[in-house]
Amino acid sequence: MLYREAGQFKTNYVSDSAIFPLREDRIGLGLIILAAYALAFLGNSFLLQAVMIPFLVFSLASIGLNILTGYTGLLSLGTGAFMGVGAYACYKLMTAFPEVNVIVWIFVSGFFSAAVGALFGLPSLRIKGFYLAVATLAAQFFLQWCFIRIPWLVNYNVSGALDAPLRTLFGIPIMGPNATPQVRYLVVLTIVILLTWLASNLVHGRIGRMWIAIRDMDLAAELMGIRPLQTKLLAFAVSSYYCGVAGALLVFLWYGGAEYDVFNINQSFFILFMVIIGGLGSLIGSFFGAALIFIMPIVLGIVLPAALSPFGIAVGADTIEHLRFIIVGALIIFFLIVEPHGLARLWQIGKQKLLVWPFPY
Amino acid sequence: MRAPDHPVLSKGDVLLAVENVSLAFGGVKALTDVSFDIRKSEIRAIIGPNGAGKTSMLNCINGFYYPTEGRITFKGIKRPKMRPHEAARGGIARTFQNVALFKSMSTLDNIMAGRSIKMRSNFFWQLFRHGPAMKEEVAHRRFVEEIIDFLEIQHIRKTPVGRLPYGLQKRVELGRALAMEPDLLLLDEPMAGMNLEEKEDMSRFILEVNQQYGTTIALIEHDMGVVMDLSDRVVVLEYGRKIADGTPDEVKRDQRVIDAYLGVAH
Numbered sequence: 001m002l003y004r005e006a007g008q009f010k011t012n013y014v015s016d017s018a019i020f021p022l023r024e025d026r027i028g029l030g031l032i033i034l035a036a037y038a039l040a041f042l043g044n045s046f047l048l049q050a051v052m053i054p055f056l057v058f059s060l061a062s063i064g065l066n067i068l069t070g071y072t073g074l075l076s077l078g079t080g081a082f083m084g085v086g087a088y089a090c091y092k093l094m095t096a097f098p099e100v101n102v103i104v105w106i107f108v109s110g111f112f113s114a115a116v117g118a119l120f121g122l123p124s125l126r127i128k129g130f131y132l133a134v135a136t137l138a139a140q141f142f143l144q145w146c147f148i149r150i151p152w153l154v155n156y157n158v159s160g161a162l163d164a165p166l167r168t169l170f171g172i173p174i175m176g177p178n179a180t181p182q183v184r185y186l187v188v189l190t191i192v193i194l195l196t197w198l199a200s201n202l203v204h205g206r207i208g209r210m211w212i213a214i215r216d217m218d219l220a221a222e223l224m225g226i227r228p229l230q231t232k233l234l235a236f237a238v239s240s241y242y243c244g245v246a247g248a249l250l251v252f253l254w255y256g257g258a259e260y261d262v263f264n265i266n267q268s269f270f271i272l273f274m275v276i277i278g279g280l281g282s283l284i285g286s287f288f289g290a291a292l293i294f295i296m297p298i299v300l301g302i303v304l305p306a307a308l309s310p311f312g313i314a315v316g317a318d319t320i321e322h323l324r325f326i327i328v329g330a331l332i333i334f335f336l337i338v339e340p341h342g343l344a345r346l347w348q349i350g351k352q353k354l355l356v357w358p359f360p361y
Numbered sequence: 362m363r364a365p366d367h368p369v370l371s372k373g374d375v376l377l378a379v380e381n382v383s384l385a386f387g388g389v390k391a392l393t394d395v396s397f398d399i400r401k402s403e404i405r406a407i408i409g410p411n412g413a414g415k416t417s418m419l420n421c422i423n424g425f426y427y428p429t430e431g432r433i434t435f436k437g438i439k440r441p442k443m444r445p446h447e448a449a450r451g452g453i454a455r456t457f458q459n460v461a462l463f464k465s466m467s468t469l470d471n472i473m474a475g476r477s478i479k480m481r482s483n484f485f486w487q488l489f490r491h492g493p494a495m496k497e498e499v500a501h502r503r504f505v506e507e508i509i510d511f512l513e514i515q516h517i518r519k520t521p522v523g524r525l526p527y528g529l530q531k532r533v534e535l536g537r538a539l540a541m542e543p544d545l546l547l548l549d550e551p552m553a554g555m556n557l558e559e560k561e562d563m564s565r566f567i568l569e570v571n572q573q574y575g576t577t578i579a580l581i582e583h584d585m586g587v588v589m590d591l592s593d594r595v596v597v598l599e600y601g602r603k604i605a606d607g608t609p610d611e612v613k614r615d616q617r618v619i620d621a622y623l624g625v626a627h
Contacts (some may be wrong), residue, residue, distance in 0.1 A: 013502045014495060201490035205498065206482070209466070209474045209534035216463035222421065224541065225478035233562070234484075 003354045013169075019204050029281055033193060040186050048179040048256075051298055056185075056192045057250045058294050062274040062286035063199050064242025069272070070280035071203055072235035073215030074124050078117075078136035079243050079271045081143035084263030085113035086244025087251040088153045091162050102175055104169040107193065109248045116143070124232045140265055147260035163257040168259040175252050184253045190248065191275025195242060200283055202238065212237055212281070243271075277335055279342025288343035296331070300324045372402040375437075377422065377545060382431035384417055384601075391417040392601045394431070399545065402575045404567070406588045406609075409598035410621055415581045416458060418598070419547050422579075423455050424448040436544070450478055454543035457552045458581075460530045464523035468533050471522055472508055475557030476501045508536045512566060528559040535566060539576075546570070548580040552587060556557050560584065564591055589613065597621070 003024045010016035020026045039052065054274050065079050090109035094102050120139040124132055147153060153159055166176030173179040174187050202208055210231045213221035222228055251258045270293065278289020315323075339346050377399040384392040392414045399405045407415045419427045422433060424445040424607050432476055435451060443451075453577050454475075480501060486494035509515055512532050515523060522533055526596050529550060551567065552560045564587055570576050582588050588595060589609040597605040605615040612618055 013499045013506075017498060017502065019490075198488050201488055205487045205494060206473075206477060206480045207484070207487050209470055210477055212466055212470075213463050213474045213477075216465055217461045219425075219445070220457065220461035220463070221474075222445040223449050223455050224475050224537070225446050227446050227475075291485055 003351075003357075005355055015098075017204075036189055036193075037186070040182050040189070045181040048185040051295060053181065053185050053188050053254045054250075054295055055290055056188045057246050057254055058274060059287045060192050060195060060249065061243050061246035061271045062290050063196060063283055064239045064246060065243065065271050065275045065281065066278075066283065066286045067199065067211070068235050068239035069205070069213065069275055071208065071284075072211040072232060072239075072241040074232060074235065075129060075133040076136040076236075076239070077133050077265070077272070078120060078139035078143070080263045080265060080267030081140040082113045082117050082240040082243040083247025083250065083267065084143060084147055084260070085116045085160060085240070086110055086247035086261070087258070088147060089113065089244065090248035090252065092153065092155075094167065095165065098165075098167075101169065103169060103187070105229055106245060106248050106252075110244040113244025113247070114241040117243070118233045118237040121233050121236030124236065125229045137265075140268055143254065144260060144263060145166075147263065159259075161257055161259045162251050164252040164255075175256075177256065179253075188253050189247055191245065195245065196283060199238075199242065203283065207234065214347065215281075226347075269334045273332070277332060277342055279344025279347075282342065282344035284347060285342050285344030288304060288347065292331075292335075292343065297324045297328050297336040300327055365484060372400075372575065374401045375399070376401045376435070377579075378434040379418070379422070380432050380434070382418075382428040382433065384414075384421060384426055384525065385429045390601055392421070392428070392598075395598065395601070395603050397596045397603060397606055399577060399579055400594075402571070402577055403593040404571050404591055405577075405579045406592035406595045407579060407581050407598065408583070408588055408595060410584075412600075413598040414601040415598055416549055417601075419455065419549055419579070419581065422448075422545075423453050423547060449541065452541075452544035454533070454538035454541040454545070455547040456534045456538050456549060456551060458553060460527070460534055462522045462530055462534055462537070465521055467519045467521055468509070468514060468525070468536075469502075469505065469518050471533055472505045472536045472540045473501060475537040476505065478541065505540060508539050511539075511569070512536050513562075528555050528562075531555070531563065531592075532566070535563075539570065544577060546576050546578045548582075550581050550583065552582060552584055560587060560614075567591060582584060 003022075005022060007021055008021075008152025010021065015021070020029060040048065043052065061079060061083060064082075065076065068074050068076050086109045089112035089159070090105050093105040093109060095106070098189075120136060123135040125272075127135060148160070151160070154162060157163070164175050166173055166178060168174060169187070172183055174183050202244065203211070210226050211220070213224065213226055214228060214231050218228060221231075247263065255262070274289035274293045275286065276289070277292055278287070301320060301324055304323055305315065308315055335343065375398045379398065380396050382392055382395045383390065395414075407418060409415050417426065421428050424443040424447065427442050435453070436462065442453070463474060466474065480497055482494040482497045486492050508610065509518060512535065514536065515531055516528065517529060517533075522530055525533065535548070552563050555563065567578060567580070568617065571578055580592070592609060594607060595605075595612045596603060597610055597612055597615070599621045604617045604621060605612050607615075
């Protein structure tokens, strides 16, 4: 009874084309954001550091890939590398210009990966599907090679690793060894909310329609006067921007330091799974996908030993690890069979059912 | 809706001229030395038996294919090789024989997508969905709503088009083409697979578009009753060659057309 469309009349086109036309949705979203902020003060540092920060970082990367693969229909396996470009660019910028606030550099570093992404997106005019995926795979290997072989990128650091220097915002350390998980969580949360809002504006406007048009029927899109190359390159650039920012956040606000290896092909697949499980062409699906793929194994790691101990089964940590893989794998298969359009579709169906509840239609 | 007219051309002037166009795919000749013209504000039908080259002709006009020989002049300017999106920006809109809508989008978004080339607000405002971007969105929405009213599809405004029945999809596709305010509208079998009632509706829309807004229409259609009633002039193709050209009455009496459609006793 709380969730109803009835009685909410739209009297102008602005309110009718709002992204959340239902009042209940807007309230719900506000509550979720409020709860997310409250979590910084209620949650312990394990929850923030090991669950929430990476969840948000992966959500952001998934949004990036979703713009490319979900909205524009271009399959990419270079996500990890594009994240890497953002991280390395951020490192170079903030060590070269330490007087400028690091938040600025996090946002600017995305432009570097956007440029690199657009460059590797050039073949997309001619090739599609799996073939394009192979072309982006080249980006993955080439860029990873750059990360290893160009010591300039890590300021000739002997270890070859990126490390997070101490950086502050309003005098509070937000990066480096002294930054608390609480502060880092708040920074990541704010950036993710801001960028998600911008992405949602984009995909609901002219540009989003052009992307979806290219995905659904590229010939007809061209006949509408939509330029295929520009539209696809824009998708590559925006997508890589999001991945780049996510990469910078991953290294400097989550890990606190990393080697080239975190941006390998596994990372790309990891993000791709999140997008597929979450729902192609859905921003909220990106969050669901990240939650399922990243948080579920953690939850299982805690729940499984507790569930097995009453039966007197003492299991080692390595067995738990294997079980986690098995269960997560099985669940992914289950979700794909039950709802191939991802969790976002389930969410949508649930909301539609709720609108008419308790009646079936 | 604003009448999409060109300043130089008035009713009856030649809008598009096809001169000696041939199109070959390797050894297969799809079109051989075809010439005809389309005049401003007329309804021009292209008919012919299956495989006569009608769709190939439309594909040449809107840039999917480049003619192997001959030339196409649009609005008095001889056209160089042109990509479909350039043709679209030049004022040529098109619907397809098999519906080519953006399946996951709603009716509204499909028609709004047809307005893409008319939208100017830059990336920055799009990011914030505010200021010029929102103003533009509303202005175009108003235009799109007029098309929706005109085509009587208000009730399916927010339905994803993939779920619509075929007849309505065809109507949405016409709406999407109209959203471009074209100078020349190419309709590839707009009534294929429709029942009588749907055909009557579609015929009414085509006539109204033509009469109210003066839009020039070239259509391919197999239903001879519809063709003879709607069109001002008819061009008949057979095996890639033009065999007749004229008013519906002239074409109907032409012996070669009758032979092409009914066959000749051997």
